[in-house]
Amino acid sequence: MKRAPIFLPLLATAVLVTACGSSENPADPSTTPTTTLAAPAVVEAPGPTGIPDGMGSPGVDDGVFPRTVVHFGGSTEIPAEPTRIVVIATGQLDAVLTLGVVPTGVAYGDGAALVPDYVGREFPQFSAEMAEFVDVGNRQAPNLEAIAALEPDLVLANKAASEDIYATLSAIAPTVLTEGTGVNWKQDFLLLADALGRTEQAQSFVDDFVSRAQDLGDEVGDDTVSFVRFTADRARVFGVPSFAGYIAWDAGLARPESQQFDKTSQDFSEEEIQSADADWVFVGSQDNGPGSRQQTYTTNPLWTGMSASTEGHIVTVDDDPWYLNAGPTAATIVLDGLTETLTR
Template sequence: MIARVRAFSALLTAAVLLTACGGGGSSEAEAPEAAGGGAFPVTVEHAYGATEVPAAPQRVVSLGYTDQDAILALGVVPVAIREFTGNRPAATWPWASDRLQGRQPQVLSGESISPEAVAALAPDLIVAVSAGLSRDEYDLFSRIAPTITQPPGADPYQTAWQDGTRLIGTALGRGEEADRLVADLEARFAAVTARYPQFAGRKAAIAAASSTNAGYFVWTSEDNRGRFLTSLGFAVPETFDQLAGDDFYADISNERLGLLDECDVVGWLEIPGNDNASLEAQPGYAALRVGQEGRVVSLTQEQGVALSFSSVLSLPTLLDELPAEFAAALGA
């Protein structure tokens, strides 16, 4: 698990079971109402069990690396946000910054966040969907406040944005709003896919140079970067899924850069702080057909971070830009 946390941080150096239960009164009308229209208490089922949220949360700590986007999209401003990458104000990127409502949440930095630091914030809900907590860590945080992790059976770093959004929406009492956000974004994906039928069945991958300069990463079809491609109709080559094994990315040596030629198009993102980040800087690039033929889309830093967040707020910005760039690279 520690290796996965480090790998997730190095991305840029990165079936829901929900039950809403009425309670606390003899009728639904007697239950307090959340701003989103949900009755409390609610029970959220996640990887480490069932967590009851007794009342509409007022002090939410976003402990997962990317959970803040769904929280903000649902109209709640956390009192603290976990730093993922980029050192942006309030650890929030431009696609979500207008949701802060002028507030400046505390930033929680570091590979591990101490329960004492979180307890000092007096939270009434800890959202740790993408935090990668161990069971022992979950037990510690849940003694501070109701804590939710990834959906049952899901990897914290591969939780589909739909499932994460819905799970967080339930905990906030805004399940209907979460469902609407998911439906609206899925409709946008469907519209883009219909606009670019030439993507269907073509092979594509998202890759980046390793932060250690010892090779490169390619993310699998089960990672959210790969899912972005498959949602557009592309297929991620099976080679990369096989090389990744049980992980969410394949770590490949420089000598095997030519594996990218299995793709019809490659999306290349650059890890901030990596001096050897561009594809052109990789050993063997001169022999790479996808490079020679202009079938590489080099993502901006913001696009790369947006793809690594793969949230209900970051994905719309990519749908406005990347499909057209992929189509141009394919010559279609």
């Protein structure tokens, strides 16, 4: 079946103004949720599909070193194939392991383990090496002394979290910054692979991924999908330009009008629970214990009364790959989850 299109509000403003309002204003909880899509408009990808022009090391073959990589922090010469790598940004551990490269030092995300459970499950062949990872601190404030002590020959971080310490990191070892944020996962994976001299491998992965996503879209109907995440202090729905949102876009999956806004996510209160509704709702949570925000929201009558709830279409997903780690293997897990749910 033909895949249902997705329409970004920036490209169809006139259509969406009355349908969902400003991206800063949650959906009106008093209205009945609708899965009706906006009128057709010119569609562009919500995020980059490749390395930006002028970045990477164009003209340099894979496996060739030294190589000079232009990235989001500047230009960095990598004199030899890296063997002692430190990864700081969320998703970069996933990315290097996907390419078969095992780092030495690893940072962790807020509320996350040094090695997320899904990484351990997906890469059992590296279990011994992962047990020896050196903890270099929280990705938002990495331990620079611990990084320097490792004498790395490459540091990987992203601009979103590490721009302020880029000069310090560069003084320790050649450092490459990706852009960061989930919607940039393809671009960041390809740029990271360039620094490792493995661009063809990464491009092949991305191409295969997009092909699989399109196959899913060709197979399913027009059901809408919603992405929801609970943390200790927030409840959010995720828009089209988000990690899961971009994956759904690749598959041509329809989104509820309440989630066709032009930013990563949008908080919603208990009174605004209807903005989370769709034909299928995929829910991740960092904490689902007694008294947690997740428990409070999901026991609210507005939640239990959503169409997805009454039809048994609330799907609990692994928070790490779906909402925290924007890496290529995480993307595969999301796509597999969508495929399993929507084609059963």
